[in-house]
Amino acid sequence: MLVTMQNPSPDIDVAYIAKLAKIELTDEEKSRFTRDLGQILDYVQQLEKWDTQSVDPMYHPIPVFDALRPDVPGKSLPINAVLCNAPQQEDDQFRVPKVVESAH
Amino acid sequence: MMSPEISLNVLQNALRSGKISPSEVVEYYAARMDELNPRLNALLSYDKEAALAAAAKADVNLPLGGLPVAIKDNICRKGITTSCASRMLENFHSPYDATAVEKLLAAGAIPFGRANMDEFAMGSSGENSAYGSTQNPADPQHVPGGSSSGSAAAVAAGLIPAALGSDTGGSVRQPASHCGVVGFKPTYGRISRYGLVAFASSLDQIGTLTHCVEDAALLLGILCGHDEKDSTSSSEPVPDFMSGLHDGIKGMRIGLPREYTGGGNAESVSSALRDAVQALQNAGAEICEISLPHAETAVASYYIIACAEASSNLARYDGIRYGHRSDAALDPDALFSLSRAEGFGEEVKRRIILGTYVLSGGYYDAYYARAQKARALVAQDFAKAFTELGVQLILGPVAPTPAPKLHAEDITPLQTYLADIYTVPANLAGLPAISVPTPQNGLPVGVQLLAPHFEEARLLRAAVSLEQSWK
Numbered sequence: 001m002l003v004t005m006q007n008p009s010p011d012i013d014v015a016y017i018a019k020l021a022k023i024e025l026t027d028e029e030k031s032r033f034t035r036d037l038g039q040i041l042d043y044v045q046q047l048e049k050w051d052t053q054s055v056d057p058m059y060h061p062i063p064v065f066d067a068l069r070p071d072v073p074g075k076s077l078p079i080n081a082v083l084c085n086a087p088q089q090e091d092d093q094f095r096v097p098k099v100v101e102s103a104h
Numbered sequence: 105m106m107s108p109e110i111s112l113n114v115l116q117n118a119l120r121s122g123k124i125s126p127s128e129v130v131e132y133y134a135a136r137m138d139e140l141n142p143r144l145n146a147l148l149s150y151d152k153e154a155a156l157a158a159a160a161k162a163d164v165n166l167p168l169g170g171l172p173v174a175i176k177d178n179i180c181r182k183g184i185t186t187s188c189a190s191r192m193l194e195n196f197h198s199p200y201d202a203t204a205v206e207k208l209l210a211a212g213a214i215p216f217g218r219a220n221m222d223e224f225a226m227g228s229s230g231e232n233s234a235y236g237s238t239q240n241p242a243d244p245q246h247v248p249g250g251s252s253s254g255s256a257a258a259v260a261a262g263l264i265p266a267a268l269g270s271d272t273g274g275s276v277r278q279p280a281s282h283c284g285v286v287g288f289k290p291t292y293g294r295i296s297r298y299g300l301v302a303f304a305s306s307l308d309q310i311g312t313l314t315h316c317v318e319d320a321a322l323l324l325g326i327l328c329g330h331d332e333k334d335s336t337s338s339s340e341p342v343p344d345f346m347s348g349l350h351d352g353i354k355g356m357r358i359g360l361p362r363e364y365t366g367g368g369n370a371e372s373v374s375s376a377l378r379d380a381v382q383a384l385q386n387a388g389a390e391i392c393e394i395s396l397p398h399a400e401t402a403v404a405s406y407y408i409i410a411c412a413e414a415s416s417n418l419a420r421y422d423g424i425r426y427g428h429r430s431d432a433a434l435d436p437d438a439l440f441s442l443s444r445a446e447g448f449g450e451e452v453k454r455r456i457i458l459g460t461y462v463l464s465g466g467y468y469d470a471y472y473a474r475a476q477k478a479r480a481l482v483a484q485d486f487a488k489a490f491t492e493l494g495v496q497l498i499l500g501p502v503a504p505t506p507a508p509k510l511h512a513e514d515i516t517p518l519q520t521y522l523a524d525i526y527t528v529p530a531n532l533a534g535l536p537a538i539s540v541p542t543p544q545n546g547l548p549v550g551v552q553l554l555a556p557h558f559e560e561a562r563l564l565r566a567a568v569s570l571e572q573s574w575k
Contacts, residue, residue, distance in 0.1 A: 012461055021415060021460040022422075022437070023453055024445040037458055039518045044404040047474050050481065057476030058483055060306050060336070061292040061534025062557065067335035081199040087429035094424050097435050 012037045106132045108262020112171050112319040115265055119164040119171075126159035126170030126214070133172055133216065137263050144239045146248075146257035148177055148187065150217040158214045166212030167326055173208055174217035174267035176255050178225055179310065180299035181205050181215060188301050189233040190223045192427045192447030202299020203331045204268060204310050211326045219267055220254030223449045224418065225275055225303045227251050228520060229508065232451045237510060242284060242548050246507040249279030255313045256283040260548075266323060267313045272303050273406055274502070274527025276311035277539035281502035281550030284541045286567070288312050288320040291557050292534030293338035295324075296331030304413035305336075307406075307531040317540065317567040321345040324560060340558050348561060353569045354388030356562075358553075359495035363399035364526060370505040372549050376542040377501055380551040383573035384499065384566070394493050398481040399529065405482065406528035407521055408462050408475035415459030421447060454517060483533040490556045497566055498554040501526050502539045506547035526552060536560045538567050543574050 014033045018025045025033070079092050088095035105123055118124045134152040141147050155172060162170035175181060178188045180198035187193045205215060222232035230238040230253025238253040240246040241261035248257040252269030256279035259267050269276040271289040280287020289311040297308055312323045325346060330339040365377065381391050423429035423443025430442035448456070462471035489495050504523055508515075530537040534557060539550035551570070555563035 014457060017457050017461045017464065020464060021456050022419075022440040022444055023448065023456060024438075024441040025453070029450070029453065033454055033457055036454060036517045037461070039516060040407065040458060040521070041471075043518055043522075044408060044471065044475075047401055047404050047478050050398070050401060050478060052474060052477035052481070055477040055480050057473055058480035058532075059476055061483070061532070062336070062338065064293075064336055069332050069335070077199055082425075084199065085196050085426035087423065087427075096424055097433060097439055099436055 012041060108136065109315050110265060111316045112168075112265050112314065112322055113316075115171060119169065126162040126164065127156055129170060130155045130159045130172060130214065130216065133264055136261075137217065140261055140263060143244070144241060144257055144261055144263070145236050146220055146238050146254040146261065146263060147174065147217040148189065148220050148235055148254070149185065155214050155216040162214065163212055168208065168322075169212030170214065171212070171266070172214045172216040172264055174219045174255060174258050174264040175205060175215050176221055176252055176267065176269045177218045178221060178270055178301040179204060179268055180301070184218065186301065187235075188224045189221045189235055190447065190449065190452070191234045192421050194428065196426055198299070200299065203296035203333060204327050205299065207326055217258060217264055219252065219258055219269070222251035222253060222451070224301070224414075224452050225251040225270055225272055226414070226451050226455055228274065228278055228524060230254070230257075230279070231510070232449060234449055239510070240283060240507050243507070245509055246547060247282065247510050249282030249503075249507055251275040252279050252313065256280050256285055256287065259283070259285045259313045259315065265315065266319055269311050269313050270300055271309050271311045271531065272307045273410060273524050273531050276313060277527050277537060277550070277552060278503050278524070280313055280539040281541070282507035282548060284544075284548030284550075286314045286317055286320055286541065287539040287550070288314070288324070289530060289537050290324055290328060290560055291338070291536045292531075293336050294328040294340075294536070294558070294560070296334040296337040298331055298333035302417040304410040305417060306413060307410055309531070317538070317564055317571050318346070318349060320538065321349055321564045338558070343561050345561055345564060349565055349568050351565060352387060353384065353566050356389045356497065356566065357495045358384055358389050358391050358566070359394035359489050359493060359498045360391055361394050361396045361399065361498065361500060363396050364500040368504050369501055372506055372544065372546060373501050373504060376544070376549040376551055377499070379542055380499060380570060383570055386573060387569040389566070391499070392495060394489050394495060394498070396485040396489065396529075398478065398485050399525070401478040402482050402529045402532060403522055403525050405475040405478035406524065406532055407458070408471050409479060409532070411455045411459030412463050412472050413459070415456045415463065418452070418456055423447075451517070479532045482529050486529070486533050486535060486554070496555075496562060500552050500554070502550045502552045503527070506549050530554055536563050538563055540567050540570050
């Protein structure tokens with residue numbers, strides 16, 4: 001049985017997706033990825049061929065349910081270990097560009 | 105007494121009988137690294153002084169006492185750069201050890217060398233490393249395979265007797281096949297992923313690259329077991345993988361899927377498979393043709409799932425807490441976008457974009473949910489083979505061809521992905537699988553064996569039989 005994909009769209013809007021993914025792409029990358037991803041999405045359309053309506057999706061290769069550990073306080077990494085890889089830091093905190101616009 | 109192909113087992117006996125000291129072992133491999141690594145580029149770094157210091161204190165009576173092991177550069181080692189062969193993590197020093205590394209250290213092994221790889225384990229040629237591609241030791245014109253390119257090449261060239269790799273869609277088995285070493289991916293969850301830099305969490309598994317199957321069994325016994333730091337690590341009992349390894353496979357039923365023997369394979373791959381069938385039959389196994397009817401959906405399903413998970417996992421690289429930070433950014437949004445643009449290489453960007461797309465509003469059901477259903481079909485094929493069809497193992501190729509040429513420019517990303525057809529199913533289904541080298545005159549070619557979940561002992565026993573028949 002053929003099941004049709006809803007709104008199949010091999011024409012991927014790479015500029016928009018790059019915005020969602022927060023990666024600034026060059027124009028050259030945008031055109032290359034549009035071509036590459038178009039081919040890949042064309043190929044994956046073949047999944048349409050298979051009737052999967054009665055199949056449960058498999059999110060994990062081994063059944064893992066409620067894998068919870070006992071809620072016991074443990075030791076965290078010391079602050080200097082956490083901050084040692086930060087590109088910019090100040091007063092034991094991560095330094096970031098100004099987030100809030102100044103009021104006028 | 106040292107030779108480039110010496111196994112961990114032989115080396116261990118030599119260390120314990122005092123024929124050689126741990127320091128002499130380190131000196132031997134350090135000399136080979138100095139001589140060969142500038143050309144091969146299999147290791148991103150190696151610290152001879154640290155290895156010698158560890159050798160001086162080594163207790164050779166520990167399970168891996170005094171044995172050097174290279175670590176793929178996406179497995180964290182405290183205080184050491186863990187770059188994932190990416191500009192993004194060029195200056196990242198891990199604040200902790202991966203559980204797998206902790207276990208190696210506790211067993212007396214000496215971590216020696218950070219193995220080159222495709223950036224963030226995304227690739228199958230080793231050419232996606234930000235620090236240059238690795239040469240195949242069997243032929244410098246060819247790639248070593250990937251993404252555990254450096255791990256496979258380092259073992260094949262005798263720079264190190266064994267290495268850790270990671271396998272998300274074949275990244276241990278395929279380079280092992282291309283370089284002529286044993287590549288072993290255990291069942292999903294056998295080895296803790298804590299400290300393995302995440303690519304696709306439902307597929308990632310640490311594996312080993314060694315000269316022989318026995319060494320793979322030795323390392324697995326040390327590495328596996330439940331870890332409270334990885335909730336997906338398995339609590340399944342851990343058998344002694346070394347015992348019974350040489351018991352043979354008389355009467356074992358091994359399935360050969362007809363979907364894996366079609367016309368798409370190179371002649372050396374087809375003949376390697378025929379040789380393997382013959383060798384297994386000679387060892388007393390029964391080979392029966394089976395069908396995995398959904399085999400053709402595996403690549404499509406895999407790339408949707410792997411890229412979706414990657415786009416989520418790699419969202420952590422924001423230029424703030426660790427990793428590359430752009431100097432050009434004036435506001436938070438630009439900080440994210442520019443840091444990621446400058447830090448990630450092309451293939452990583454391509455996969456994040458694809459993964460973001462398939463998870464985005466309106467496309468989730470059409471792509472991601474459908475891929476997870478196809479994944480279930482792939483897993484059901486295997487389950488049926490192992491139960492209804494009654495086979496105990498499955499035999500197949502590792503890759504459709506031997507190692508391709510370095511820097512081949514006319515290959516599209518899709519064509520590269522399609523070559524993963526025989527390795528991704530084991531990851532989708534979480535099965536243990538191993539690549540065993542076959543006798544070849546030209547480029548190396550491995551064959552693959554797959555087993556049901558947690559049946560590594562059976563898998564290794566058959567792999568030993570194959571190996572022995574070719575000695």
